[in-house]
Amino acid sequence: MAIRLNETALRHARSLVNDGDVVRDERDDWSEHAPSTDDENALIDDEGWTEYRHWHLGIDDDADDETKEAYSFPYGDFRKVHRCAVISLESRAGQYDHDDVRDAAKRLLDLIDEG
Template identity: 70%
Template sequence: MAIELNQPALRHARALIRDGKVVRDERDAWSGAAPSAEEENAFIDKAGWTEYSHWHLGIDRSENHETKKAYSFPFGDFVKVHRSGVIAAESRAGQHDHDEIRDALKSLLQLIDEDTAD
């Protein structure tokens, strides 16, 4: 399992943040905000695997790209980036030594928080 930074997802997250499509929730809110398996399946049925991949900063290219197992470190609800999702993913990436993903998530959190400092 070689999880690497999903660059298209990082670009997607940055664009969403720039466009103000952000939920500025608190750290513990992600457990309630994260999409359920049913919501993920409905999104995949509607938008496809490529769009699904754009909501996950981790990708394992050794896995079938048309399975959920290929994607990790979700950061939003398929509409908006959730600050709580970014924080949760950053923490998990750090715990599992995915430094590049952790650093990308940290940069997203800074973008979110800079926007509120104005």
């Protein structure tokens, strides 16, 4: 498994933050704010895999791009960026040595906190 930074998703996240589509929640809120499996499946059914891909900072090129296995490090609820998600993914990316994802999350968190 070779996770790399999903640059398209990062641009999408930055655009959302710049447009004010961000929830400035607390560190531990992600477990309550994260989309459910049903939410994920509905997005995929309604919008397709490309839209699902745009909501994850990690991408695994070795996985089938039409499976959830290919995408990791979600940063929002398919409507807005959540600060708690960015904090969580920054921590997990660092834990598993995905330094490019970790660093991108840190920059995204800085952008959120500037606003």
